[in-house]
Amino acid sequence: MANLVEASGLVKRYREVTALDGLDLAVAEGSVLGLLGPNGAGKTTAVSILATLLEPDAGSARVAGIDVRSRPRDVRRRIGLSGQFAAVDEHLTGFENLVMVGRLYHLGRHRARARAGELLELFDLAEAGGRPVKTYSGGMRRRLDLAGALVAAPPVLFLDEPTTGLDPQGRRQLWEVIRGMVGGGTTVLLTTQYLEEADQLADRILVIDHGRAIAEGTADELKSRIGAERIEVTVTDGAALEPARAALARFAVGEQLADGRSRTLITPIAGGAPVLAAALHELAQAHIAVRDVGLRRPTLDDVFLTLTGHVSAPEENGQ
Amino acid sequence: MKALSHAVSDAAVIAWRNVIKIKRVPDVLVFVLISPIMFVLxxxxxxxxxxxxxxxxxxxxxxxxxxxxxVVFGATFTGAGLAEDIQKGIINRFRALPMSRSALLVGRTVSDVVYNALSLLIMALTGLVVGWGISSSVLDAVAGFALLLAFAYAFSWVMAYVGLLVPSVEVINNASFMVTMPLTFVANTFVPAENLPPVLRTFALWNPVSAVTQATRELFGNIPPGTAPPEAWPLQHPVLYTLLWAVLLVAVFAPLAVHRYRTSGRRA
Known part of the structure; x- marks a missing residue:
């Protein structure tokens, strides 16, 4: 199948900061690629280049087969962008916002209005459509923003952290909406900081850090690389970390990681609660004083810890 | 041809979006309609x-x-509106749409002409109530208003460029005052420029705001008979001098602003 989004060797620098450092990516037609990484990893920069908002310092990119540098306008006709900041006008109503976007896609007055009505219906905003957006909840704004990205029914959609800042309920609602869209055959590039979100929505996940791809695969592939579950033990005395590691080594299905500063040992396991019980027993046998213990699903931090050996980079300014 | 018609219709859509706000946003209503009445009174x-x-x-x-x-103060709206679009992130929506690259700026400056026209209408009515009048022909009066709007339009391109440079709406609101206050007070607006101390006097005589004011007074027939003719060249040819400034401002700041709009991506 053809790739509707393709980038190779993208580089973008802002003064001393290298936001992208030779990023390659490809999204097959009709599929969803999740671009996963911490703040400052370069996700938004990558999307901005693909959506023609920024020019790369080096490298090339094609969207829907069109070069983003030489024919940005033709690219814009074929993409929808929904960003981290709901890009809607608060003083206009939901309906007016969508009509405005439709007219700027040159749909014509009549079609723009019809399309706005359809999308409000589809996004469960029909009732609120006549109210100014400033009366909307955060989740409603995000849905409206997403609807704006779909006005021209573009073949390629960029979703830049679509659920950042939403409460869990709003997040789940938005996931439903996105899943519905993807069912319609749209090609999607989604950025997120949440492993769970990528897991829920993406066919393939590309993990990036410091502007570079560090791993790619399906959610299952990535998880199997880092272990599906982990036991996290915090010991009372830092000197007990090594004995704890030894005590739990036989349960580990992957590499164990110990962090001296937080006196925490992470052991990837398979088997769930019974294994946790056995592990606790083992620690008790070894007379290791435990302050805190838990069975956790892997998080983005675990992915990073495993793939890069460091915890996800601290937030950077200018994000 | 198609590109031009798109540029016009895109700008019209943006202008419509801004004009709607007069009835939606109390700040705009106050600024456009209420504060001019207050100034006159x-x-x-x-x-x-x-x-x-x-x-x-x-x-x-x-x-x-x-x-x-x-109308000079009104230009701040252009800058503040654009700064707000950047701050709220909606500018990235526009930049990712296949719309004309000049539409956001042209639409914004055009909608500000509508704001200014409303302000002028309200002020003229208030002026009539407190004893002002036009003693020239209708044509001259219309020319006077048109000249005010033309100068305001040109000046709003300056603010458009500034609005795209500054990080927030607050900055432009404060910064623009540092320009618009001296520009509108060190002039013949409220006192005869001839009465000012030497340095300020020279500034006032060459200040385009003085020329707009002088031209408007002449076109409205508001110069008392027997007033000595102005000595400075700009005030002797106030319409020409105003139009020259208007052309200059647009020629310099419109390309700067459009370039800034095209190239300034949100930092990521």
Missing amino acids: LFAFVFGNSINIPGGSYREFLIAGIFAQT
Whole structure:
């Protein structure tokens, strides 16, 4: 199948900061690629280049087969962008916002209005459509923003952290909406900081850090690389970390990681609660004083810890 | 041809979006309609009795100055509106749409002409109530208003460029005052420029705001008979001088602003 989004060797620098450092990516037609990484990893920069908002310092990119540098306008006709900041006008109503976007896609007055009505219906905003957006909840704004990205029914959609800042309920609602869209055959590039979100929505996940791809695969592939579950033990005395590691080594299905500063040992396991019980027993046998213990699903931090050996980079300014 | 018609229709869509806000956003309503009334009343009644204009009435003298000041202040809207679009992130939506690259700026500056026209209408009505009048022909009066709007339009391109440079709406609101206050007060707007101390006097005589004011006074027939003709060239040819400034401002700042809009991506 053809790739509707393709980038190779993208580089973008802002003064001393290298936001992208030779990023390659490809999204097959009709599929969803999740671009996963911490703040400052370069996700938004990558999307901005693909959506023609920024020019790369080096490298090339094609969207829907069109070069983003030489024919940005033709690219814009074929993409929808929904960003981290709901890009809607608060003083206009939901309906007016969508009509405005439709007219700027040159749909014509009549079609723009019809399309706005359809999308409000589809996004469960029909009732609120006549109210100014400033009366909307955060989740409603995000849905409206997403609807704006779909006005021209573009073949390629960029979703830049679509659920950042939403409460869990709003997040789940938005996931439903996105899943519905993807069912319609749209090609999607989604950025997120949440492993769970990528897991829920993406066919393939590309993990990036410091502007570079560090791993790619399906959610299952990535998880199997880092272990599906982990036991996290915090010991009372830092000197007990090594004995704890030894005590739990036989349960580990992957590499164990110990962090001296937080006196925490992470052991990837398979088997769930019974294994946790056995592990606790083992620690008790070894007379290791435990302050805190838990069975956790892997998080983005675990992915990073495993793939890069460091915890996800601290937030950077200018994000 | 298609590109041009898109540029026009895109700008019209943006202008429509901004014009709607007059009835939606109380701040805009106050700024466009209420504060101009206040200015006219304040100056007419507070200064009206203490400043003497030889051979005429201060209220007649004052109105053109207030008109000029208000439309210059109004340009701040252009900058603030754009700064807000950047701050709220909606500018990235526009930049990712296949719309004309000039539409956001042209639409914004055009909608500000609508704002200014409304402000002028309200002020003219208030002026009539407090004793101002037009003693020239209808055509001259229309030319006077048109000149005010033309200068305001050109000046709003300056603010458009500034609005795209600054990080927030607050910055532009504060920063623009540092420019618009001296520009509108060190002029012949509220006192005759000839009465100012030497340095300020030179500035005032060459200040385009003085020329707009002078031109408007002449076109409204608000210059008392027997007033000595101005000595400075700009005030002797106020319409020409104003139009030259208008052309210059647009020629310099429109390309700068459009370039800035095209190239300034949100930092990521």
